[in-house]
Amino acid sequence: MAFFVFNSASKMVSSPLVILGFILICVTLHCNSLAEAKANPRPNIVLILTDDLDVSIGGMMPLVKTKKLIGDAGITFTNAFVASPLCCPSRASILTGKYPHNHHVVNNTLEGNCSSTAWQKTQEPETFSAFLQKHGTYQTFFAGKYLNEESNSKYYNYTLSVNGRAQRHGQNYSEDYLTDVLANISIDFLENKSNRRPFFMMVSTPAPHSPWTAAPQYESSFPNVKAPRDPNFNIHGKDKHWLIRQAKTPMTNSSVEFLDNAYRKRWRTLLSVDDLVEKVVRKLEVSGELSNTYIIFTSDNGYHTGQFSLPMDKRQLYEFDIRVPLLVRGPYIKPNQTSPLLIANVDLGPTILDIAGYNVNETQMDGMSFLPIMTGKGNSSTWRSDVLVEYEGEGSNISDPACPLLGPGVSECFPDCVCEDSYNNTYACVRTVSQAANLQYCEFDDNEVFVEVYNLTADPFQLSNIAKSIDQEVLEKMNHRLMMLQSCSGRSCRTPGVYDSQFRFDPQLMFSSLVPHRNKRRQMLK
Numbered sequence: 001m002a003f004f005v006f007n008s009a010s011k012m013v014s015s016p017l018v019i020l021g022f023i024l025i026c027v028t029l030h031c032n033s034l035a036e037a038k039a040n041p042r043p044n045i046v047l048i049l050t051d052d053l054d055v056s057i058g059g060m061m062p063l064v065k066t067k068k069l070i071g072d073a074g075i076t077f078t079n080a081f082v083a084s085p086l087c088c089p090s091r092a093s094i095l096t097g098k099y100p101h102n103h104h105v106v107n108n109t110l111e112g113n114c115s116s117t118a119w120q121k122t123q124e125p126e127t128f129s130a131f132l133q134k135h136g137t138y139q140t141f142f143a144g145k146y147l148n149e150e151s152n153s154k155y156y157n158y159t160l161s162v163n164g165r166a167q168r169h170g171q172n173y174s175e176d177y178l179t180d181v182l183a184n185i186s187i188d189f190l191e192n193k194s195n196r197r198p199f200f201m202m203v204s205t206p207a208p209h210s211p212w213t214a215a216p217q218y219e220s221s222f223p224n225v226k227a228p229r230d231p232n233f234n235i236h237g238k239d240k241h242w243l244i245r246q247a248k249t250p251m252t253n254s255s256v257e258f259l260d261n262a263y264r265k266r267w268r269t270l271l272s273v274d275d276l277v278e279k280v281v282r283k284l285e286v287s288g289e290l291s292n293t294y295i296i297f298t299s300d301n302g303y304h305t306g307q308f309s310l311p312m313d314k315r316q317l318y319e320f321d322i323r324v325p326l327l328v329r330g331p332y333i334k335p336n337q338t339s340p341l342l343i344a345n346v347d348l349g350p351t352i353l354d355i356a357g358y359n360v361n362e363t364q365m366d367g368m369s370f371l372p373i374m375t376g377k378g379n380s381s382t383w384r385s386d387v388l389v390e391y392e393g394e395g396s397n398i399s400d401p402a403c404p405l406l407g408p409g410v411s412e413c414f415p416d417c418v419c420e421d422s423y424n425n426t427y428a429c430v431r432t433v434s435q436a437a438n439l440q441y442c443e444f445d446d447n448e449v450f451v452e453v454y455n456l457t458a459d460p461f462q463l464s465n466i467a468k469s470i471d472q473e474v475l476e477k478m479n480h481r482l483m484m485l486q487s488c489s490g491r492s493c494r495t496p497g498v499y500d501s502q503f504r505f506d507p508q509l510m511f512s513s514l515v516p517h518r519n520k521r522r523q524m525l526k
Helices: 006-012 027-039 064-071 087-096 117-126 128-135 178-192 253-286 345-355 371-375 472-486 490-494 516-525
Strands: 017-020 044-050 075-081 139-145 158-162 165-169 199-204 293-299 326-329 337-344 386-391 410-414 418-422 427-433 438-444 451-455
Touching: 044 253, 044 345, 064 075, 064 253, 064 293, 064 326, 087 117, 087 128, 087 345, 117 128, 128 139, 128 199, 128 345, 139 178, 178 199, 178 253, 253 293, 293 345, 337 345, 337 371, 337 386, 337 427, 345 371, 386 472, 427 472, 438 472, 451 472
Parallel strands: 017 158, 044 199, 044 293, 075 337, 139 199
Antiparallel strands: 017 139, 075 326, 158 165, 293 326, 386 427, 410 418, 427 438, 438 451
C-alpha cells in the first residue's frame, strides 16, 4: 500500500484535507526490514509543514515554543526559498524534489495539474515517500493537507480520508478543531507504531491559511498586533510588473483595518501549531526517541499583507512570498546554529532520503541534500549559489465582477478592484545568494517580457527594480543562467551559478530552442 493513497482518497472526499496514517506494510516487507534495521539502525524523521507561513513579515513571532524546541535545539536557515510561491506547485516540489517545470504542477487549478490523474500516475510514484515505501525500512505516516484540489484549508466542518475511509468532522472544538486533531492523531501514531523500525512522519497543518479560525482559548490573543509597516507597506510598485502597478495606493483605511485584523487572526491560528510542535517533541522525549529523530519545520510559501499595496495573498516573486522558515534539529546537529546558505524546498526530499540512508542520485530529483551542511560534514564554500523560482499565473476567461474594468484574464480580485493574479503573472526567477551577490533576476512570460532585478543587499525590501541600470554583462549572464535552470533536470539543476568560480558563460547557448519565448528578450538585450 502506498504512503499517499491519493487515488482512493480523492474519490471519497472533495476537501483537500487528507489523513493517511497507520499504513500497513506487507508481512514479507516487514520481516525483511526488521533484520536490516537491527544491523543498521537509522534515525526517525518528522516533517511539519505549515500552510502560508511567512518569515519576512513576522510569521515566526508567535511560534515561541517551536523556535525553542527546534530552532534553538538545532539549526535555522535564513535563506530558505520555495520553488513556487503557491500551495500546490510548492507541495509538489517538496514531495518530488523537483522544480515545477519537471513535476508539471504549475498552479492550484486542475488545469495546472494540481491533484490531477496525470500527477498521480507519473509524479506521485517518484515522491520521497513512495521511495521510502518501496525500500520498506521505514514506517510511514501522513496527516493533514496533501495538495490542494482547488479548495482552501478548513478548521471545522471538513471530511478527512483516514486510510481511504471518510471521516466527517463538525464544529465541536474538543473533537473537530483540525490542528488539534492532527496533533492527537500524530501522538496516537507515535504511541502505537512499532519500536523495532524507524519511522517517517509528516504533519501538514491548515494554519495559518485562511479562514484563520483560532482555537477558542486563543481568540483574544495579540489584540494590538498589526501588519508590519515595513518600507514596502502600502506603497506603489511603480517600476514593477503591471499586476503590481494596478494596486490602489494608498489603500483605504477600511482595507488596512481588514488586513490588520487578518494578520492578528493568522498569528492566533499559529498558537495551536506551536502546541502541536510541543506535543510531538515532548512525546518523543518521553519515549526516549528524541535524540535519534530529525525534526524539520517549514512552510509551503510565504505571504503578504499590504506590501506594494497588495492586500493579502502569495503568488508573487518577492521575498515575502518566496522566503519561508526552515528549522531543523536532530542527531549530530549542534544547537543554536544559524546558516545563511541558500536552500530550496526541492532540497527537502533529497535531504530526507539522505537522512534515511539513500542516495539522491538514485532518483530524478533536482534538489540536493543539506544534511552534510547541518552536521558539519559538508563544505559550505562549494554549496550552490542560486535556485529557480517559477510560477504560471491563474486567470479567468470572463471578467471578475469585482473588477470589470480589467477585463478577463485576472483572478483573486478584491472589492476595490485590486487583483492578485492573472494569466500573464507567469514568471521565472533566479534567486542568488553568495558572498559576492544577493540578487534576484526575474522574467515574465508576457507580451513585454518584463524584467525585474533586485539587489537585496542594498535594497532588502525590493523597492527599486534595477533592470534598466544594472551592468549589461550581468544582465546577460543572469538571462543565460535562468534559461539553463528552466531546462534543467536532476544533476544539471545543481550546476554552478553566475557567482560561482566554476561558472562558464557561453553566449551561443543563451537563446536555446528549449525556451523559445526568450527570443523576445534577446532583442531587448541588444
